[in-house]
Amino acid sequence: MSELLQVAAALRKMSDESLQTLIAERMVNSSQLVDFFDLAEALTKPASISSAIAALPLTQALELKSLYAGQKANPKIARELANQMLVSAEPDFKPFESTIEALTGLGNLVTATRSIAVVELPPEERPDQDRVDRDCGLEIFETVQAVTELIFDLENRYVREVGKKQVGLPDVKRFAAHLRKTNDYAKQIYELAHLANLISLANGRWQLSNNSVLWLGWSPAERFETLASTWRKALGDSSANELQAALSKYSGVVSLQQSLHKTYPFADGSVTSKITKLSGLAALIGLSANGWMSSWASKVLKNDFAGASKLAQQKLPAPQSKLICQADLTLIAPGPLPTDVEIMLRRFADTEQIGMASTYRLSALSISHGLETGQTVVEIRDLLAKLSDNSIPQPIEYLLNEAETRFGRLKITSDSEDARCYLSSPDPVLIAEILNESKLKPFALQPLEDGVLATRFEAEVLYFALREIGFVAIRVDGAGNVISPLAATRQIADSEKSNSTLIDIQRLRIQETKLGAAPDDDDLQRQIQLAIKNKAKARFTVSSNSGEEIEFLLEPIGIANGRLRAKDRKADIERTLPIANIIRVVLD
């Protein structure tokens, strides 16, 4: 049996829970997998194997080295390796061929595992722990702010899934510009929010999960705890324990990078490696700064998130209820706002700049969003008056009044019966302007009676497209009630499930059932396809009419009409074999 078949077979036997852990730890994108063969293929790719080996903590690395050398297995640790699909299941615990290949590539490291020496900085060259903590505190503050911004961004915009669980570059760029950070930082925030299950993919769109609602209600301390526990989960128990054990030997400020190097002897520092990612995430959520660990990081390793948060809070800026309203329609908070105030403000004001001091901007669109979520102009005015030491400038008053008068001038309704949605306004000129808007041409808006346009597109898609261009539209239900954008973006609990790893695993199981009792047939086909795709040689065992088994070493060219076409280099001929007669394929 080839390695792919062996791995696929082992995967079939694993529990759903183990599969979930495997998929998470090996960072496999499960959304596109069709069957276990696909998963096996993803796990045995050289890059995936190397990355998995690089992420092994010291004890597992040593065990793998020992198994590679043919020594007796330590069943407990070997089982952990088997669960990661690096070695076969017990009792053999034999490293897979792909694992051996990857280990051969790491030859020097393998032999040097026990003697890795990390050069440590003398104490006088280490930074002051208080300064490290202060920098980490700033990181926590900024990341929590950025994640909150992402939640509001997804509430206000339609962000499509691009590629496999990716965000399109224009959306990344826009979000990065909004945060005034790099594109990579914006991507990290997406990744972190996704990892923390605050955002998810549903129907090809990045949406807010139910956790995002909780996040908005949480205090900064609770938000930090969530991020810290997310990181801890990604690190895994065995790694966390080993890291913790390594740290206990040191006093004073500790370098996370050095600790990671010690704990992960195979870590190669490549951008895609798990350790690099974990190290990057640790810096992002304020567990480390410039590579040095915060004083609360060790509590996170011990799963003491409340304790970590308590320490971290001392380094976070204290919230203050103060807002400065300016005539240029900006609102400036000269320090972090209390969470409830911030959330209320963000409903009717867009952020222009976030940081220790944040700048918000009012516009007709932002106020309409506030009104759609159930706020009233009176509440908005009251909040501004309460927080501001100065009176509300005239342009802000003018804008509030205008937004209130015009609210609902452009309405979107949908009709589930004829699968169309309708855009209506009492102002025919506005309808004519929308009809003439080139950016809305793809919607093929059809004029019906006076002041009504119809389209086959979903109401939500039209709603966001109109807002993107600057038309202040609202969605209303059949009874004429305003549909809150919050309700529209958060009614995804069901679709949320459809994108979880667990459902991906169920899909693999269902596919398995469909294949019936002869899964190997399908595996054979997949092996042949793989050989064709990679122009690889394979040993084909064919059953002849007389029942005799004959083996050929062939280079498959293609499959047609139930027959395999392949080159037989030895015989220097081209063979065509009935697929039904092939009983075994082993990639050479």
Next chain:
Amino acid sequence: MTNGPLIVQSDKTALLEVDHPQAAEARHDLAVFAELERAPEHIHTYRITRLGLWNARAAGHDADFVLGVLDKYAKFAVPSGVRSDITETMSRYGRLSIRKSAAGELELFSTDRAILLEASKHRKISELLDGPISNEAFRIQPWARGQVKQELLKLGWPAEDFAGYTPGTPHEISLDTDDWKIRDYQTKAVEKFWDGGSGVVVLPCGAGKTIVGAAAMATAKTNTLILVTNTVSARQWKAELLKRTTLTEEDIGEYSGSLKEVKPVTIATYQILTTKRKNEYAHLALLNANDWGLIVYDEVHLLPAPIFKMTADLQARRRLGLTATLVREDGKEGDVFSLIGPKRFDAPWKEIEAQGYIAPAACFEVRIDLPDTERMDYAVSSQEDRYRIAATSPTRIPVIKKLIEKHAGEPTLVIGQYLSQIHEVSAALNVPEITGETPVDERERLFEQFRTGELTTLVVSKVANFSVDLPEASVAIQISGSYGSRQEEAQRLGRLLRPKADGRTASFYTLISRDTVDQDFAQNRQRFLAEQGYSYEIMDAHAL
């Protein structure tokens, strides 16, 4: 956390709470290295830029000084990223320098061989060099001083220029202050400029930039070339120099489309310098026609690209740029820095206003509802035509009339972009118009009538946007503009900022068609002034 007035953000902006007791002190220290980006009522935003940090290094300050200032006034801890960036950026300044060798040759010098090699191997810089002189120096082509500085700045290794300036042919110039007094900020601006060698002075319209030019000339006491935007401005400069300095008619020449005089002080227009004949700049010789010791660039934010190129060859002469705003719609602020020089002096408009040197101004945005027929025309028109339709609506004429009636007797400018609209408005109001088509003599006559009060209203095109001195104008009605141009809005308001004899507040109205692109452009146009602390009151035309 302290109680300081400053919040330093990780994107390298610093927000200053204006009402804080330490704000004035902090502003003074920040001005050394940070650019004032926005100065609305309560919170001023500064940006810590590479150019700003290098300016500070040029003035003899180091990273410890900058970080010390930030730490002293910061309300929250300064982010470590900002700290390391400031240290790293400042350490790059002056590692390379331009100087003259003993043999009088220009050389690019550095004791850091790696940096010298990096610079000298750069494709664009190597073309400007003429081989190594030693391990520490490369010869610079005699004509390439400006370009080398430009390219080094782009590379991130700004060079200190120790090659000095030609003193120019001496010419006695003094300020004639018998009946006037130079203001403190003008003196400070000249001192900062002179100490820095070359650079830009940023002052609001009406704050006396010409006096700064004259005072710089009185300090340099040398042959001076003054470059201005148009002939009317050239003549105003001449009149002002005659009034404020000891210079006489014989000393000052005009080099424009109509006159070609080269005298110890010569005032030339950008247009004449960029005029081409047979694909060559016909008047380039002017730049070397005299041994200029000082070149003054008026309205430096409008400096045309070819003049940048010419300026690159004039690095041996002191250069003074004058402007009300460094905002360039073409984003060439970096070229102004490397070729004219760094910003040497800047003062928020409201600060000068508070000192009583420019008139207070109230700004109004008047929103006009277009009638349905016009709205429908607008709705079905192409994107390109929309602004024109919105901005030239005939519904503006009754609004203009109402505003003129409201300010009856006050000197009023009606400023527009489209000639046909200007003709229409001029005819409807029965007042004279000035456009690019109006002969210079006729323009001067009308401006003079306006100054003396013989005319109280003028309809003008963009020719009156800048460099026209109309001290008594106190009302401006902007009926259309160059789309979202921020500097145009600033220049137009600037027409009103000369302090009035009776101390009255100027009124600046901008007419906007509601729910059109006009409204979007207006928001962009108003940005610069909002950032200078001017707020617009929004009015409905029907409520006037």
